[in-house]
Amino acid sequence: MKKVFFSIFLVSLTLLNAKFLEYKAEIISIEGSIATIKNSPNVKIGSSGVVIHNYSNKHSTIVAKAIAIDKDSNYIKIKFLKFSDLQQDVLPVPVILPSVGDTVILNYLYNHALAITPNFKTYKEVIAKHKDINWLHPDLFAAKLFTDSNPSPNREDFQNICKDYSFALLYFAIDQNGYFVDCNSFKILNHENLDTKEDKFILPFYSRIKDIDTSLFNFGKSKIENYNNYYKMLLR
Numbered sequence: 001m002k003k004v005f006f007s008i009f010l011v012s013l014t015l016l017n018a019k020f021l022e023y024k025a026e027i028i029s030i031e032g033s034i035a036t037i038k039n040s041p042n043v044k045i046g047s048s049g050v051v052i053h054n055y056s057n058k059h060s061t062i063v064a065k066a067i068a069i070d071k072d073s074n075y076i077k078i079k080f081l082k083f084s085d086l087q088q089d090v091l092p093v094p095v096i097l098p099s100v101g102d103t104v105i106l107n108y109l110y111n112h113a114l115a116i117t118p119n120f121k122t123y124k125e126v127i128a129k130h131k132d133i134n135w136l137h138p139d140l141f142a143a144k145l146f147t148d149s150n151p152s153p154n155r156e157d158f159q160n161i162c163k164d165y166s167f168a169l170l171y172f173a174i175d176q177n178g179y180f181v182d183c184n185s186f187k188i189l190n191h192e193n194l195d196t197k198e199d200k201f202i203l204p205f206y207s208r209i210k211d212i213d214t215s216l217f218n219f220g221k222s223k224i225e226n227y228n229n230y231y232k233m234l235l236r
């Protein structure tokens with residue numbers, strides 16, 4: 001009986017840790033900007049990644065971003081997007097398009113993430129629950145917002161910080177719920193309940209950077225008035 005229980009525990013633990021494992025698959029077919037690859041239970045609609053083109057056994061390059069837009073029991077449909085994360089002004093932009101046989105890597109850069117929480121208590125709970133993830137400290141994002149006089153980050157701001165620090169996973173704590181969100185698609189990938197009650201709110205989110213104000217030249221930007229309402233709208 002103990003062996004059976006231990007086996008079930010190991011399987012459950014494996015499934016828990018496998019939710020954001022990288023998944024690699026070859027492109028089976030392409031129609032325009034949409035491609036087909038084999039399905040995996042580890043991939044959610046909205047998961048993002050990259051397309052790798054192999055020149056030879058020793059040389060390869062990223063030629064596009066990929067986002068899972070649909071799936072059934074056998075296949076995943078992915079959409080190609082321009083990859084510009086490593087773009088350099090002094091280097092030519094690759095013109096190779098994805099082709100059948102290229103490798104797609106989904107759940108790419110999901111081992112690092114940024115947690116957006118209303119207070120330190122909630123932040124500690126999130127970090128403690130997900131020790132397998134390397135968490136970017138929110139001070140780094142808050143410092144950027146402070147420099148830009150931007151007290152209300154939008155989707156583009158989050159996507160830019162993801163690109164700057166090479167990660168693709170966000171976590172939003174809203175109304176005692178936690179949401180894992182893909183940086184590129186901004187789709188919710190997973191949801192969990194949080195125990196910590198949100199009795200104190202630091203705006204725009206928990207960090208040690210204080211007083212992020214707008215400037216005279218940052219038109220349209222104003223401080224967040226309600227933490228939960230703002231981030232609920234952002235994830236819609």
